[in-house]
Amino acid sequence: MKTVTISTDAKTSRILIGERLGNLKNYLPPGRAIIITDENILEYYGDVLPDLPVVVMGQGEKSKTLETLHDIFDKLLEYEADRSTFIIGIGGGIVCDVAGFAASIYMRGLRFGFVSTTLLSQVDASVGGKNGVNFRRYKNMIGSFSQPEFIICDDQMLATLDPVEFRAGFAEIVKAAAIRDASLFEYMENNFKAALEMDGPTLEKLIYESVRIKASVVEKDEKEKGERRKLNFGHTFAHAIENLTDMLHGEAVSIGMMLAARLSEKLGFLEGTAVIRIEQLLRNFALPVSLNLDPDQVINTMKKDKKREGDAIHMVLLDRIGYAFTHEIDYKQLEGLLYDLCQYR
Ligand SMILES: NC(=O)c1ccc[n+]([C@@H]2O[C@H](COP(=O)([O-])OP(=O)(O)OC[C@H]3O[C@@H](n4cnc5c(N)ncnc54)[C@H](O)[C@@H]3O)[C@@H](O)[C@H]2O)c1
Numbered sequence: 195m196k197t198v199t200i201s202t203d204a205k206t207s208r209i210l211i212g213e214r215l216g217n218l219k220n221y222l223p224p225g226r227a228i229i230i231t232d233e234n235i236l237e238y239y240g241d242v243l244p245d246l247p248v249v250v251m252g253q254g255e256k257s258k259t260l261e262t263l264h265d266i267f268d269k270l271l272e273y274e275a276d277r278s279t280f281i282i283g284i285g286g287g288i289v290c291d292v293a294g295f296a297a298s299i300y301m302r303g304l305r306f307g308f309v310s311t312t313l314l315s316q317v318d319a320s321v322g323g324k325n326g327v328n329f330r331r332y333k334n335m336i337g338s339f340s341q342p343e344f345i346i347c348d349d350q351m352l353a354t355l356d357p358v359e360f361r362a363g364f365a366e367i368v369k370a371a372a373i374r375d376a377s378l379f380e381y382m383e384n385n386f387k388a389a390l391e392m393d394g395p396t397l398e399k400l401i402y403e404s405v406r407i408k409a410s411v412v413e414k415d416e417k418e419k420g421e422r423r424k425l426n427f428g429h430t431f432a433h434a435i436e437n438l439t440d441m442l443h444g445e446a447v448s449i450g451m452m453l454a455a456r457l458s459e460k461l462g463f464l465e466g467t468a469v470i471r472i473e474q475l476l477r478n479f480a481l482p483v484s485l486n487l488d489p490d491q492v493i494n495t496m497k498k499d500k501k502r503e504g505d506a507i508h509m510v511l512l513d514r515i516g517y518a519f520t521h522e523i524d525y526k527q528l529e530g531l532l533y534d535l536c537q538y539r
Pocket residue numbers: 232233234235238253254255258285286287288289291311312313314315318319320321322323324325333334351352353354355356359443444
């Protein structure tokens with residue numbers, strides 16, 4: 195097992211990579227605790243869960259809503275949760291985002307921890323303290339910054355994951371490598387087969403390195419004023435794509451990264467050979483790299499992105515593999531570029 199610690203002003207969060215769900219009870223503080231999870235986890239792992247009250251929420255982006263929070267609060271009241279109750283979110287990014295948000299605002303905030311059960315949430319979603327729900331088709335519009343006390347990343351649980359969901363998780367690892375770590379990128383180029391075959395040490399290394407990268411960024415800039423924006427590489431486009439299609443987050447991020455890489459090339463920052471390497475690596479993980487998009491629709495959706503600041507948008511671009519920077523582009527310029535990019539193939 196490997197541990198990564200995130201220390202921010204408010205809290206210290208421990209991420210336990212290679213720890214097992216069966217050991218969860220060792221991490222719970224004395225006193226009451228309540229689990230928030232979904233049906234899939236209950237079905238596969240119900241008999242391994244500690245004997246605690248369980249709140250079951252729905253699955254998919256459609257469940258990441260204020261209505262779901264409402265139902266969770268009803269259940270917490272029913273179970274007489276009070277300020278000393280500890281909340282455990284067990285699931286993928288959706289359960290962690292919602293459970294973390296519920297815990298962070300119920301009675302002005304309860305202590306909480308996660309068992310992160312998808313590759314995407316182990317390497318990214320459950321780490322970093324961003325919690326929230328979607329609102330009126332806009333992703334993560336309502337939420338909070340609040341760090342869980344611990345995150346158990348049990349890679350053995352990935353065996354029951356739908357293969358499409360499993361592969362989608364690699365998009366966020368490619369992202370971490372592309373923005374921060376050229377040697378991790380190279381490692382992925384050389385070891386993607388072992389990773390896809392769920393080789394234990396390979397997966398553990400990839401999860402550990404991504405978490406380490408995310409932790410170092412979050413420690414510098416928890417509230418996303420500068421450095422943390424780099425973690426949004428590919429995401430401004432991805433959020434628009436998720437809004438317009440029913441793609442998985444990781445799939446949309448894959449296409450979003452390709453658009454951002456091509457944009458970096460078009461603006462003269464990134465070499466064409468690097469764009470080809472990114473495309474090939476994503477293809478190796480069977481991730482989508484292009485989509486027939488209507489540029490007008492993409493722009494209109496992006497304009498409503500909450501990261502918009504005035505008439506310009508902060509785009510994360512690459513200078514080379516392993517080095518990202520933020521670049522302000524105004525919508526008019528982006529519109530022109532997107533017209534070219536969408537006709538790229
Ligand atoms: N807060 C953040 O910083 C952050 C970062 C990245 C992504 N996210 C969010 O994460 C969400 C996506 O998360 P996700 O990709 O984990 O999807 P998900 O939470 O929807 O999980 C995918 C599916 O797999 C099932 N599942 C989960 N673990 C399983 C297991 N071990 N075995 C069998 N089935 C299992 C779930 O029930 C669900 O049906 C998005 O809403 C995205 O916005 C948040």
